[in-house]
Amino acid sequence: MARLLLRDLAQVATPAADGPVARGAELRAVAVVEDAYVLCDGESVRGVGRMRDLPAVDGDVEELDCSGLCAVPGLVDCHTHPAFGGDRVVEFSLRAGGASYEELHAAGGGILSTVVATRALSGGELEARVRRHAGWMLAHGMTTWEGKSGYGLDRETELASLRAIRAAGGLPTWLGAHSVPPEQPDADAYLDFLLAEVLPEAAALADAADVFLERGAFDAARARRYLEACRGAGLALRLHGDQFTESGAIPLALELGARSVDHLEATGDAGVRALGGSAVAAVLLPSSALFLDRPMPPARALADAGAVLALATDFNPGSSFTTSLPLVASLACTQLHLAPEEALVAMTLNAAHVLGATGAGRIAPGSRADITLLDAPDWRYLAYHLAGDVVSAVVRSGAIAFRR
């Protein structure tokens, strides 16, 4: 197996928690080694330590001089919507002039305009789009990412979306219940169709299922029906919840044992307490709140309540056209009142946990050899260098996958 030695790193920074997830005090615990090396052996990390403790390495090893660079775990984006056609730049421009997201959605813009553009693509065109987006993600330091379907809302395009996401290296989540399609505005009839006609094959292609539980999309009863059927087919569960209104997503997620509830901009004290005491992760999407100029989620309260916090981009054309987890780290520190340590853990270890991506999200012997190299004297530039070209290179599965 090929070996790769990252040498003379200014710092290696990694979540310090021993377990698969960090909450409470562990959410703030980042272990930093200065003047360090990381030795990768095939797809795993073999060793991490001070340069002065570098063991003799026998046999062939590729060496990379990392002077002036810091290493963090390859970033993990646990919430993206990368399978779409077209864009929403006109809608973006209209919103800048004063229209609200819900108004645009109600006027036939919003998700449905992307559904039309996505259905118009061939399978190959859709895969090319997702691969292009995956390239953007890699350049921002992401080595593991989830991608949702949900701009097809028909059998063919939903399944093509899941295939395209897997082909481009992502972990597919089936979001058939993203919106009701224009040709079937009855939500119950649409769910009948989804569960009878799409679920059997989607369950074989995806890792998880997700639903948009919100006024104008699916209510709690319909979300429960969809998720229970998906669970029965072997899929892990996710929920879009409390984005605009508190609609019962958190109690439902707890009851069903979902992996996460995502968004939470509208979550109040009771929801914070409930998530604080549960194993369901709170996935926060501050770039979406910024993009829509909406209130930020109660991140500080969730962290202080002991919630399993994760951060993601929510990459999508309508409400968060960004693939930059470094930007999300900056927003976490400036808008969510999280420490850089909390931001890092939330977009590595905890995000990997949400995806069931065992071994990702840390740099330690036996972990995945997925490492993001920052062009910075201190790893906290990940958040500090706002919209900077902070990602210098990315190692994925033990090989250099990107260099700026």
Added chain:
Amino acid sequence: MARLLLRDLAQVATPAADGPVARGAELRAVAVVEDAYVLCDGESVRGVGRMRDLPAVDGDVEELDCSGLCAVPGLVDCHTHPAFGGDRVVEFSLRAGGASYEELHAAGGGILSTVVATRALSGGELEARVRRHAGWMLAHGMTTWEGKSGYGLDRETELASLRAIRAAGGLPTWLGAHSVPPEQPDADAYLDFLLAEVLPEAAALADAADVFLERGAFDAARARRYLEACRGAGLALRLHGDQFTESGAIPLALELGARSVDHLEATGDAGVRALGGSAVAAVLLPSSALFLDRPMPPARALADAGAVLALATDFNPGSSFTTSLPLVASLACTQLHLAPEEALVAMTLNAAHVLGATGAGRIAPGSRADITLLDAPDWRYLAYHLAGDVVSAVVRSGAIAFRR
């Protein structure tokens, strides 16, 4: 002279105003040509138009295939502080944990910690730092930028800062009155020193003078004294005003005929009306407001009142560690309620006006051959693609200066 033909551009977008500055309806006026070319002849643009109207070009000309790209004028950053040593990543991390900017400043962090780090650099080291920062700016599409001194606060370092900025390609502004230095806490005595010992040489090195008019820095009477002396020495005038409190910066700027008042996060209705009717530009710095989690400036009201609006990064280590005008465009559209057209004009034509950079900030026959190429099907991706690698290449003075 060398000629460069940019051909097959998806779009060329440029401020439509005829005059040197745009306000009111002209602030929203962007002329877009689709399927276009731009012909550069030496350091000037010779022609712009539809590809089908491309004239025969005799003699040698370098051609660049710009399929899939959009052209906007080289971006102009009219407010940066690039001459500094060290960083403020520790302060950033503390602030994320709850400390306010003013508290950190009062505790001896803030500007003065950067002053210590900047004074510790040799002239060559300082110039290397500014050149590194200028490289970041270029990669974000900036072809013209202003840089302020103000982290020296002694004769040698202030003058070295101005020289380093000029050497790195920037337009220097002397910000001797940024803060009072630790060795001379009496503001009047410090101004005596600045005007007697530094101004004569600073006036030969800089284009403009600037002052930080704010509680804890310089009050209006001292700002007036400093600016009047600088005006007498031939410098154009700028002011940092209304960042945290309304302290009289706008009336003073109007009275003295300053080029701009910058920040304005605390500006109320009277200030908006005053700027709306004046030739003094309002320079807004939304990335600074984001970085410090402070209120955004009243951009929409200023635009509607007819103010000469400009946008800038405020790049500096303490309150806006970003060189990305594309990010500022995104913040303008999502946080300041400006249209993409207003954002573009504010960071090209109007920003060039603030700097007296004649011929910069538009793409038209006779304008500077400074052009930023966007990897996007629509020029509004400049704002829409949040923290994306949207800048594909930069032409400066008719030559390709950057390619991603």
